[in-house]
Amino acid sequence: MMNKFILRSLFCILGMLLSATGFAQDAGASADLMRSNGKIYVVVAVCLTILLGLFLYVFSIDRKISRLEKNKD
Amino acid sequence: MKKNWWKILSLLLLIYTVVAGFLVAVPDLPIIHQSIRNLYFHVCMWFGMMILFIISFIYSIKYLRGFKLRNDIYARHYAAVGTVFGILGYVTGSIWANYTWLTDQSQSLGSVLKEPKLIGAAIALLIYGAYFVLRGSFTDMDKKARVSAVYNIFAFAMLFPSIWIIPRLVGSLHPGAPGSDSGNPALNAQKDLDAGMRMIFYPAVIGWTLLGVWIATLKIRLQLITDKTLLNDE
Numbered sequence: 645m646m647n648k649f650i651l652r653s654l655f656c657i658l659g660m661l662l663s664a665t666g667f668a669q670d671a672g673a674s675a676d677l678m679r680s681n682g683k684i685y686v687v688v689a690v691c692l693t694i695l696l697g698l699f700l701y702v703f704s705i706d707r708k709i710s711r712l713e714k715n716k717d
Numbered sequence: 718m719k720k721n722w723w724k725i726l727s728l729l730l731l732i733y734t735v736v737a738g739f740l741v742a743v744p745d746l747p748i749i750h751q752s753i754r755n756l757y758f759h760v761c762m763w764f765g766m767m768i769l770f771i772i773s774f775i776y777s778i779k780y781l782r783g784f785k786l787r788n789d790i791y792a793r794h795y796a797a798v799g800t801v802f803g804i805l806g807y808v809t810g811s812i813w814a815n816y817t818w819l820t821d822q823s824q825s826l827g828s829v830l831k832e833p834k835l836i837g838a839a840i841a842l843l844i845y846g847a848y849f850v851l852r853g854s855f856t857d858m859d860k861k862a863r864v865s866a867v868y869n870i871f872a873f874a875m876l877f878p879s880i881w882i883i884p885r886l887v888g889s890l891h892p893g894a895p896g897s898d899s900g901n902p903a904l905n906a907q908k909d910l911d912a913g914m915r916m917i918f919y920p921a922v923i924g925w926t927l928l929g930v931w932i933a934t935l936k937i938r939l940q941l942i943t944d945k946t947l948l949n950d951e
Contacts, residue, residue: 684739691735699728702931706724709938 724931730924734758737917744911748817755813757917761925762806763838767876768926769799769933770845774873777866787941789862792869793852794936798929800845807838818890834884834891841879844872 678685738757746753776792779785811830818829851868855861884891910918 688736688739691739692732695728695731695735699731702928702935703724705935706931709935709942712942713938 723927727924727927727931730920731928734761734917734921734924738921741913741917743914752813752817753914755809756914757921759806759809759813760918761921762802762809764922765926765929766799766802766806769795769802769929770873770876772930772933773799773869777869777873780862780866784859784863786858786862789866790940790944791937792866794933794940795930796845796848796869796872797936798933800842800849802925802929803838803842803845807835807842810835810838814890829890832889832891833887834880834889837879837883841876844875844879848872 678689734757738754743751743753745751773792773795776788776795780788780792811826814829815826819826848865848868852861852865855864
């Protein structure tokens, strides 16, 4: 139970950090990169976020099933 | 974790697909322009579907050889994920066709979607849809497994005329039809696919397929747990 809580808060902090870096890029030097070439890098960032989110989701399902398998045997 | 290396590989390959797929330059052909990048996503869905259906077919044969129910569960879930990949390929293909096959805005998408290639793919998917209906209509477990394994082999055999042979014989807007100068971008890659695109396309196929296999194994493991619980409750 405690483990789950720590994991969740870690994800929460990670999410906040990621969004913070996103805002920071608006002002920072990498803003040039994100806005170059018709802002295609923004699309790459969005797709990577979706992909990572999906994989985290599938990974968590995988872990849950592994735990169920352990309980049954 | 040792057994999970291919899941990480799938993630890495798909990250590579998204980054390189959007950023590496592609040949700019008329009409298609940048939309050729769909090759890394739309075409991979069909490749993934075909590989998952082959795995399902193998497990159906394995079931009929030894009548182990486990093989039937494997066949069912690989076919299910394959069908999902097929539907995704169909939907993404319709979106792509909407912006490349229509000559002007007044033309409706329905007028170009009456394509042998698309109808063949729809038939193939419907045959697999019937596989799940057939499975659902049995109450006896062994009978269900036996009849649906035989049907699955039939469904797999029907893939060949409906998505491989007929579209190659009749004219179509889709690449791979006779009479068009497009050749076959899927299988005749040496001649018809840009070398740079090949470097992204093949890893993309492997990445998407591994993701499909992963989801299928999750469904199988869940089914095995549920079945075990059912047996213990009795």
